[in-house]
Structure formats: structure tokens, C-alpha cells
Amino acid sequence: MTRLERLTIALLWVVGGFTFMVLYAPALIVILFSFFAMKNHQIDWSNFSLEWYGRLADNSQLLAALYNSIVVGICAVVSATIISLALAYYMKTGVRRGRAYVEFIIFLPFVLPAIITGISLLVAFREIGLERSLITVTIGHIVLILAVVYRMVTIRLDTLENSQIEASLDLGANGLETFLYVVLPQLRSALLTSSLLAFALSFDETLVTFFLVGGETTLPMRLWAMMRTGFTPEINALVSVVLCVTLLFAALGAMSLRESIERKP
Amino acid sequence: MTAALSEEEVVRPNVIQLVGVTKSYRNLNVLKPVDLDIKDGEFLTILGPSGSGKTTILRMIGGFTPPTSGRILLRGADISQVPIFRRPFNTVFQDYALFPHMTVAKNVAYGLRIRRRPAEEIKTKVAAVLETVNLTDKAERYPSELSGGQRQRVALARAIVCEPQVILLDEPLAALDAELRRSMQEFLKDLQRRIRTTFVFITHDQEEAISMSDRIAVMDHGNLIQVGTPQEIYYKPRTEFVAKFFGENNLLPAQPDNNAANILESPLGKHSLPASAKGGGSFLLAIRPESFSIHDGSELRQGQSVCVGRLENVTFLGATTQLSLNVGKAQQTIKVRVPTGQSGNNLAFGDDVPLRWSEADVNVLPRG
Ligand SMILES: Nc1ncnc2c1ncn2[C@@H]1O[C@H](COP(=O)(O)OP(=O)(O)OP(=O)(O)O)[C@@H](O)[C@H]1O
Numbered sequence: 206m207t208r209l210e211r212l213t214i215a216l217l218w219v220v221g222g223f224t225f226m227v228l229y230a231p232a233l234i235v236i237l238f239s240f241f242a243m244k245n246h247q248i249d250w251s252n253f254s255l256e257w258y259g260r261l262a263d264n265s266q267l268l269a270a271l272y273n274s275i276v277v278g279i280c281a282v283v284s285a286t287i288i289s290l291a292l293a294y295y296m297k298t299g300v301r302r303g304r305a306y307v308e309f310i311i312f313l314p315f316v317l318p319a320i321i322t323g324i325s326l327l328v329a330f331r332e333i334g335l336e337r338s339l340i341t342v343t344i345g346h347i348v349l350i351l352a353v354v355y356r357m358v359t360i361r362l363d364t365l366e367n368s369q370i371e372a373s374l375d376l377g378a379n380g381l382e383t384f385l386y387v388v389l390p391q392l393r394s395a396l397l398t399s400s401l402l403a404f405a406l407s408f409d410e411t412l413v414t415f416f417l418v419g420g421e422t423t424l425p426m427r428l429w430a431m432m433r434t435g436f437t438p439e440i441n442a443l444v445s446v447v448l449c450v451t452l453l454f455a456a457l458g459a460m461s462l463r464e465s466i467e468r469k470p
Numbered sequence: 471m472t473a474a475l476s477e478e479e480v481v482r483p484n485v486i487q488l489v490g491v492t493k494s495y496r497n498l499n500v501l502k503p504v505d506l507d508i509k510d511g512e513f514l515t516i517l518g519p520s521g522s523g524k525t526t527i528l529r530m531i532g533g534f535t536p537p538t539s540g541r542i543l544l545r546g547a548d549i550s551q552v553p554i555f556r557r558p559f560n561t562v563f564q565d566y567a568l569f570p571h572m573t574v575a576k577n578v579a580y581g582l583r584i585r586r587r588p589a590e591e592i593k594t595k596v597a598a599v600l601e602t603v604n605l606t607d608k609a610e611r612y613p614s615e616l617s618g619g620q621r622q623r624v625a626l627a628r629a630i631v632c633e634p635q636v637i638l639l640d641e642p643l644a645a646l647d648a649e650l651r652r653s654m655q656e657f658l659k660d661l662q663r664r665i666r667t668t669f670v671f672i673t674h675d676q677e678e679a680i681s682m683s684d685r686i687a688v689m690d691h692g693n694l695i696q697v698g699t700p701q702e703i704y705y706k707p708r709t710e711f712v713a714k715f716f717g718e719n720n721l722l723p724a725q726p727d728n729n730a731a732n733i734l735e736s737p738l739g740k741h742s743l744p745a746s747a748k749g750g751g752s753f754l755l756a757i758r759p760e761s762f763s764i765h766d767g768s769e770l771r772q773g774q775s776v777c778v779g780r781l782e783n784v785t786f787l788g789a790t791t792q793l794s795l796n797v798g799k800a801q802q803t804i805k806v807r808v809p810t811g812q813s814g815n816n817l818a819f820g821d822d823v824p825l826r827w828s829e830a831d832v833n834v835l836p837r838g
């Protein structure tokens with residue numbers, strides 16, 4: 206290694222480390238804060254405690270919002286995945302006219318300003334007399350994340366040769382069996398990553414949710430509301446928990462992605 | 471050879487019959503009406519240049535593409551409406567189409583598992599078939615860990631394990647290098663003899679077709695031009711296309727004689743016009759270079775003729791020697807292939823060489 210190379214590598218480490226710090230320092234600080242007691246709006250470093258986690262466990266409003274967010278996220282992801290799978294497989298197995306139009310309509314909400322999507326959905330729901338509730342929120346999230354899920358499913362499905370589907374039919378499997386034994390297993394990791402991404406999108410969605418939310422609220426909406434009265438330190442505990450769970454899922458996703466890349470012929 | 475002949479004598483029933491089958495895409499006629507009988511247990515090769523409609527025929531038999539008109543019969547019953555997965559055929563795809571998420575054993579077992587066969591039976595059958603294709607030690611590998619030839623054999627194993635009535639193979643050897651290709655040709659032919667299943671095999675390689683097939687169906691531009699044994703296709707071509715498609719051939723212009731309606735005149739001399747070649751106009755004569763021999767002066771047998779050609783060129787090809795000779799008034803060049811010993815060393819350029827051939831080896835073809 207020449208001196209120049211060594212210098213370049215050192216520089217890269219510094220830049221990389223700095224970027225990393227800027228990105229993750231705030232999160233680390235929050236985690237740190239969550240473990241110490243507060244005295245007159247000051248951190249008391251001498252006093253390590255799990256008090257905020259305890260208070261979080263007692264904050265039923267915040268927990269309810271968290272629970273709602275998770276339920277909405279899961280429902281939206283599952284629905285969007287089923288719709289995407291059915292539609293993408295239908296498009297794959299034959300020459301379908303109007304494919305371009307259908308895909309345009311699916312992608313539209315993703316690029317439209319969320320306010321427009323939100324207001325349109327609000328007006329539509331009022332017209333058909335659907336009360337605002339977690340159900341309307343879920344529908345709104347489905348509309349939004351469908352674009353992402355459908356996109357990721359079709360990208361993976363397009364790399365699946367048609368001859369594999371034909372081979373399966375040729376070996377005696379009907380359409381459903383072919384889908385279950387040949388197509389679905391090969392979409393597994395694409396579905397896992399798209400689900401994680403879509404869940405993340407749904408979990409912190411606020412703009413569209415704002416128009417559609419009823420009596421029961423989601424976590425981001427709850428946090429917005431709390432901003433007005435000021436945060437209590439159990440927020441730190443909540444953020445820490447969410448962060449750790451997210452990291453766990455991200456690692457899972459990365460692992461499944463790598464596995465699928467290695468398996469590809 | 472003799473075994474093949476005696477088998478020919480047994481009249482084999484038809485497995486598949488194509489009756490007036492056509493295919494068009496929009497207004498494009500890619501397949502003119504095709505009638506083709508595929509016999510039980512035969513190795514039938516569909517041969518033709520690129521775009522001639524070979525794959526189209528195979529895909530219609532397999533059920534992947536519906537014919538535009540006509541009927542496809544399986545032992546006499548129309549199967550046009552039978553979906554792919556109910557047809558007792560299995561296909562070996564050109565790109566193999568192995569399932570990448572399954573091991574070799576799982577790939578091979580797929581058809582049996584779909585048919586809900588007992589686990590014990592699946593296990594023994596898969597093991598036996600893997601043995602047949604020499605892949606027993608690769609059973610637990612994934613397709614991505616195999617070589618091209620090995621994948622090819624997995625695709626084959628996956629098809630034969632289902633014991634289909636017909637195996638359809640779309641240029642299965644096209645992606646292999648020359649040496650592997652030759653060994654796979656032998657392997658395939660040998661396998662077909664052992665399992666006695668009908669093979670419908672596509673290739674655009676003439677030598678492959680000749681060396682492997684019981685019968686060859688020659689296609690060109692969506693037309694099925696001729697169906698016959700390799701010997702028939704080689705020595706008895708019915709069109710100019712077939713005559714030119716396989717190996718070296720001499721094609722000579724021939725006109726009806728002015729005086730006698732059923733006599734043809736060519737640079738080789740006079741020939742009687744066979745009843746099958748009707749109409750006036752001009753004809754082509756096709757005769758193989760090896761159908762000639764050098765006339766040694768001995769007495770001609772029934773149906774033999776002689777003519778004299780001027781030697782233009784001699785090419786040593788090993789066991790045979792190829793002579794280029796000019797014949798007739800128009801000094802038409804013909805090629806003659808004789809065993810090297812027979813040509814002698816005393817031939818000199820410009821010599822007149824007497825040639826002998828049998829009229830039965832001359833094919834009269836319509837011109838155009
Ligand atoms: N889906 C399609 N739409 C339109 N034309 C098609 C379609 N499939 C095939 N063709 C046309 O039909 C003709 C015959 O095609 P086919 O695939 O049967 O040829 P082939 O003999 O198998 O050629 P190759 O040796 O190149 O595989 C070609 O001219 C091709 O362009």
C-alpha cells in the first residue's frame with residue numbers, strides 16, 4: 206500500500222464515521238436519556254433508572270396509539286401484499302391489455318402530494334357514508350403502500366422466467382399449485398423486504414392519516430398532539446423501544462435479501 | 471441397422487396426429503396446414519431453419535399455445551381443449567426451466583408430488599431416474615451449482631420420471647458445446663431406446679437429425695415439407711429445399727425432351743420422367759456425390775447409366791476423395807465422391823473420366 210492509498214482510506218474512515226455519527230448520534234442520545242432520571246429538566250447522570258420504561262407501561266393513551274399503529278400497519282401490509290400478488294401474477298401469466306394503465310393508477314398516489322390523496326379519500330369516504338375510524342386510516346395506508354409493494358413484487362416476478370411456470374403446468378400442476386410451489390417460494394424474500402418497507406411507511410404516515418383519522422388515533426398522530434403540551438420523558442423510552450425493534454427487523458430484512466441473492470442461479 | 475429395419479416392419483400405432491393444424495398471429499400465418507402422424511415409441515425429429523415454426527408445433531402439442539385451426543389427436547381423441555397439466559406429455563425446455571429454489575431431487579420429484587404419489591414410491595422412482603442420468607451424487611445440489619450438461623440431464627430426468635406418453639424436447643442440446651453435445655446425443659438416443667417412449671425432438675442441426683432420428687419432419691417457412699426416415703430424406707428428397715438442406719448434393723437442370731413427353735434431358739443424359747413428377751416446365755435432378763462411381767468398363771446392370779466428365783479438381787477428404795467434373799454441353803460442374811483407393815492416382819486434370827450411376831438414385835424435383 207502506498208502512502209496515498211493509506212491516506213485515502215484513513216480519510217474515508219473519518220468521513221464515514223462522521224456521517225454515521227450525524228445520522229445516529231441523536232438516536233443514541235435519546236436511548237441514553239431514556240435510562241436516566243430527570244431533575245428540573247436536567248439529566249441526572251448519577252441516577253440510572255428504568256423509571257421511564259415503567260411510566261411508559263402505565264401511559265395507556267400512548268400504548269393504545271402504538272397498538273393502533275401496529276394493527277393498522279399489519280392490516281395494510283397484508284392487504285396490499287395480497288392485492289399486489291394477485292394482480293402481479295395475473296399480469297404475468299398472459300398478455301393483459303391495459304397493464305400500463307393499471308400500473309399507472311397504482312403508482313399515482315405515491316407521487317401525488319399526500320394532501321391531495323388524503324382530501325380525495327376523505328371526500329370519497331364521506332360520499333359513501335363511511336365514518337372516519339381506523340378502518341379509513343387502513344384503507345388510506347393500503348392506497349399509499351400498494352405502489353411500493355406492487356413494484357417490488359413485479360420486479361421480482363419479472364425475473365422469473367415464464368418457462369418455469371410452463372414447466373410446472375407441464376409437470377401436472379394447476380395454476381394454484383404452480384403459484385404455491387413455484388412462484389410464491391421464489392417471491393419470499395421480495396415479500397419480506399417489501400412488507401418491512403411498507404410497514405415502516407405506514408407506521409410513521411401522518412399526512413394522509415391526518416385526514417382520515419377518527420376517534421382512535423395512531424402513534425404519529427398522538428405524538429403530534431403531545432407536542433403541544435410538551436413531551437414527557439417516557440417518549441425517550443418509547444423511541445428507544447421502537448428503534449430497537451426497527452433495527453431488529455432491518456437486520457432480518459437484510460439477511461433475507463442476502464440469502465435470496467446468493468441462491469439466485 | 472438391421473434391428474431398426476425389423477422394427478420398422480411392425481406397424482406402429484399413432485400416438486399423436488396433427489390434422490390440418492395451423493397457427494396465425496394476427497394476420498401472420500406462421501404455420502400453414504400441417505398434417506403429421508407421430509408413431510408410438512419413435513424418435514421423431516422436427517428439423518428446419520430458424521423461424522420455420524418448429525417450436526410452434528411443439529408448443530401446440532404440449533398445450534402451451536392453442537392452434538388457430540385444425541385438430542390434435544391423442545390416440546384418436548381430440549385434445550385441443552385439454553389443459554397443459556392434464557396432457558400426458560412432458561417437455562424438456564431449451565433453457566431447462568429448472569426450479570432454482572429446489573434441489574435436484576426435489577425438481578425431479580415435482581411431477582410425482584403434484585400427482586400425490588406415496589412418499590416411498592417417489593423416493594425409489596427419483597433415485598432410479600437419477601441413476602439413469604448419472605446424477606445420483608448431485609441429488610442434494612441446487613441447479614445453480616450444476617454445469618450446463620448436468621442441468622440438461624436434470625431437466626430430462628424431471629420429464630421422464632412422470633412416465634409420459636410423449637417427451638417433447640425443444641432444441642435441448644443447443645446450449646451445449648460440441649463435445650458435450652455429441653455425448654448427449656448418444657445418451658438421448660440410448661435413453662429413448664431403453665425407455666421406449668416417443669420422443670419429439672427439435673433441432674436445426676441436420677447431422678444431429680440424421681444420426682438420432684427414426685424419422686425426420688422437415689419444415690420451412692411454416693410448411694411441413696417432407697416426413698421420412700433419415701435415408702429417405704437424404705436419398706429421396708422431394709423438394710429442392712430438402713435436397714439442399716442435407717450435406718452435399720448435385721442439383722442439375724433438366725428439360726422435357728422435345729420429341730418424347732416423358733423423357734427428361736439433363737447434362738447427364740436422358741432420364742425417364744417419373745409419374746409422380748407431373749406438369750411441363752423444367753425440373754431439377756438431385757443426385758448425391760457418392761451415388762456415382764468410376765466406370766471400370768464392366769457390364770452395366772439393369773437401370774445403370776454412364777456419362778463422361780472432364781476432371782477439374784480433386785480434393786482428398788480422407789477415406790473418400792471428391793472429384794469435380796464438368797459434364798454435358800453446358801459444362802455443368804458436378805461433384806463425385808469415391809473411396810480414395812478407387813480414384814486411383816493416375817487421374818490428371820483435363821482427363822475424361824467415365825462415370826456410372828443408377829437411375830434409381832436420381833431424384834426428379836419440381837423446379838422453383
Ligand atoms: N407470440 C408470437 N407472436 C407473433 N409471432 C410469433 C410468436 N411466436 C412465434 N412467432 C413467429 O412464428 C414463426 C415461427 O416461430 P417458431 O418459434 O415456431 O420458430 P422455430 O422454428 O422454433 O425457430 P427457432 O429455430 O429460431 O427456434 C416465427 O416467424 C416467429 O416470429
Ligand SMILES: [Mg+2]
Nearest residue numbers: 524525526640
Ligand atoms: Mg424454436
